[in-house]
Amino acid sequence: MKKILMMAAAAMMAAANLTAQTAADTVYVFEADQPDVLYFLPAPPDSTSLDFVDDMLQWEWSKTQRLTPRGEKASRESMWQAEAMRKVMGEALGIDSITDEAMPAMSRLLVKAYNTGNANAGLAKGQGWRTRPFLMMNEHCWAQYDDEPFLAKNSSYPSGHTAFAWATALAFAEMWPALQDTILRRGFEFGENRVITGAHWQSDVYAGYHSAAAAIARAHTNPELHNDIMAARAEYAKLKGLPEDYDPVEGTDVPHGEMILNNPVDTASYRYISDVTRYWAAKPIRYTPRGKQAAHEAEYSVEMMYEVFGEAMQMTLSPQMTPAICNLIDLILDKASETADRLKPLRFRKRPFVQLNEPSFVAGDEEKERGKSSFPSGHTNLGWTTALMMAEVAPDCQDEILRRGYQYGYNRLIVGYHWATDIEATRMLSSALVARLHAAPEVQQLIALACEEYKQVTSGIDQMPVAAPSAGTTGAADSSTATYDLQGRRLEKAPSVPGIYITNGQKTVVK
Numbered sequence: 001m002k003k004i005l006m007m008a009a010a011a012m013m014a015a016a017n018l019t020a021q022t023a024a025d026t027v028y029v030f031e032a033d034q035p036d037v038l039y040f041l042p043a044p045p046d047s048t049s050l051d052f053v054d055d056m057l058q059w060e061w062s063k064t065q066r067l068t069p070r071g072e073k074a075s076r077e078s079m080w081q082a083e084a085m086r087k088v089m090g091e092a093l094g095i096d097s098i099t100d101e102a103m104p105a106m107s108r109l110l111v112k113a114y115n116t117g118n119a120n121a122g123l124a125k126g127q128g129w130r131t132r133p134f135l136m137m138n139e140h141c142w143a144q145y146d147d148e149p150f151l152a153k154n155s156s157y158p159s160g161h162t163a164f165a166w167a168t169a170l171a172f173a174e175m176w177p178a179l180q181d182t183i184l185r186r187g188f189e190f191g192e193n194r195v196i197t198g199a200h201w202q203s204d205v206y207a208g209y210h211s212a213a214a215a216i217a218r219a220h221t222n223p224e225l226h227n228d229i230m231a232a233r234a235e236y237a238k239l240k241g242l243p244e245d246y247d248p249v250e251g252t253d254v255p256h257g258e259m260i261l262n263n264p265v266d267t268a269s270y271r272y273i274s275d276v277t278r279y280w281a282a283k284p285i286r287y288t289p290r291g292k293q294a295a296h297e298a299e300y301s302v303e304m305m306y307e308v309f310g311e312a313m314q315m316t317l318s319p320q321m322t323p324a325i326c327n328l329i330d331l332i333l334d335k336a337s338e339t340a341d342r343l344k345p346l347r348f349r350k351r352p353f354v355q356l357n358e359p360s361f362v363a364g365d366e367e368k369e370r371g372k373s374s375f376p377s378g379h380t381n382l383g384w385t386t387a388l389m390m391a392e393v394a395p396d397c398q399d400e401i402l403r404r405g406y407q408y409g410y411n412r413l414i415v416g417y418h419w420a421t422d423i424e425a426t427r428m429l430s431s432a433l434v435a436r437l438h439a440a441p442e443v444q445q446l447i448a449l450a451c452e453e454y455k456q457v458t459s460g461i462d463q464m465p466v467a468a469p470s471a472g473t474t475g476a477a478d479s480s481t482a483t484y485d486l487q488g489r490r491l492e493k494a495p496s497v498p499g500i501y502i503t504n505g506q507k508t509v510v511k
Contacts, residue, residue, distance in 0.1 A: 117167025
């Protein structure tokens with residue numbers, strides 16, 4: 001009997017090890033480490049919310065697309081599982097399809113990126129519920145491969161198809177930056193398909209894009225993602241007959257939003273109504289503490305990023321205390337500015353306070369900002385790009401970091417400088433920029449240094465013992481209340497310079 005029990009235990013252990021190995025081979029982020037979409041994103045709008053106006057208008061738009069080539073594509077691409085992305089990504093890369101047999105490295109990257117994005121959306125679906133459009137409207141879903149009984153049992157929020165498609169597109173854009181705009185456009189359209197088919201509301205699709213970006217941000221903490229990207233890159237170069245030293249990163253610009261995103265909404269668009277409605281809904285917030293926060297955070301600077309994300313990371317960010325993290329944020333501001341500034345004149349749109357001829361909530365900025373485009377939102381681009389990068393640097397704080405990054409973009413609606421659709425589109429531009437930044441070796445080095453610095457600082461806070469009294473002090477009783485900096489140097493008086501200090505073994509933050 002004992003022998004049988006031992007054999008059974010061994011079999012169970014082997015099965016557990018096999019399950020862990022299988023999971024490691026098919027996903028970059030395990031369930032326990034996934035970002036929490038329901039924490040960092042707002043709840044989906046219900047039918048009593050003014051935010052729901054956009055969902056309804058987009059549902060009406062979806063019906064105009066169904067009997068067109070765009071609608072036929074949406075129906076054709078409604079397939080579930082990783083197979084759905086093999087042809088989509090293959091077409092973006094100029095090949096028929098990505099197969100296990102001919103392209104094992106690219107297939108591995110595709111499957112794991114797909115599963116990572118899909119798993120994140122699935123976790124959110126399992127914790128909340130939202131009725132799908134075709135059910136709420138008592139109609140049928142309009143898609144070739146959608147199973148209505150299955151969809152009816154699963155929450156509409158967020159869109160799983162959008163999440164797995166955008167996660168895969170982000171991974172492949174990083175793998176081959178020379179085709180990033182084409183790859184990301186296909187990923188964007190795949191999400192938009194779900195509105196056209198009636199399977200999801202527009203806000204579900206937005207949540208799917210953001211869910212995927214957060215999941216891939218966390219995936220970058222797993223070195224297997226980088227290894228798989230490099231293997232897939234080498235395989236694709238060989239497949240295309242390119243020289244071994246060909247570099248798809250060299251000479252590649254930041255992502256081109258005009259090629260990835262739809263054109264901004266204008267006053268002739270049916271959707272302009274929803275932008276005005278959401279502007280009105282956000283306006284009363286100005287006279288609350290949340291509105292004061294939005295006005296305060298209107299400053300566009302690295303110093304504001306240090307403040308916003310230092311708070312989320314529960315530490316002081318400054319060039320003196322955290323030089324590596326601040327160097328990374330400095331780079332992010334530079335590239336985020338470049339990405340947004342090149343798109344603004346190409347897709348100009350009047351800001352809300354200009355279009356509606358009324359004052360904004362940041363009067364001091366009106367003169368210099370009046371003639372600049374509302375699309376895209378530079379602040380949103382900076383805030384969401386920084387959030388995605390900092391979530392990788394400090395994964396234990398990822399949900400709070402992502403929440404603050406999302407709020408930073410919403411600030412711009414509150415203060416009247418950007419329309420809601422501008423802000424949402426910009427967040428997708430941000431995740432595209434993050435993929436491009438990750439492809440550059442020099443940025444990878446900055447990220448590695450920032451990650452190491454974060455570990456050292458937080459380790460020091462938790463484990464640093466109080467230093468022994470220096471010569472000339474009066475003994476143990478005096479040392480028990482002394483304050484030290486993170487280098488172990490004793491301070492003769494209370495600290496006044498912003499930073500992190502240790503007093504009696506406890507962390508002290510001076511802002």
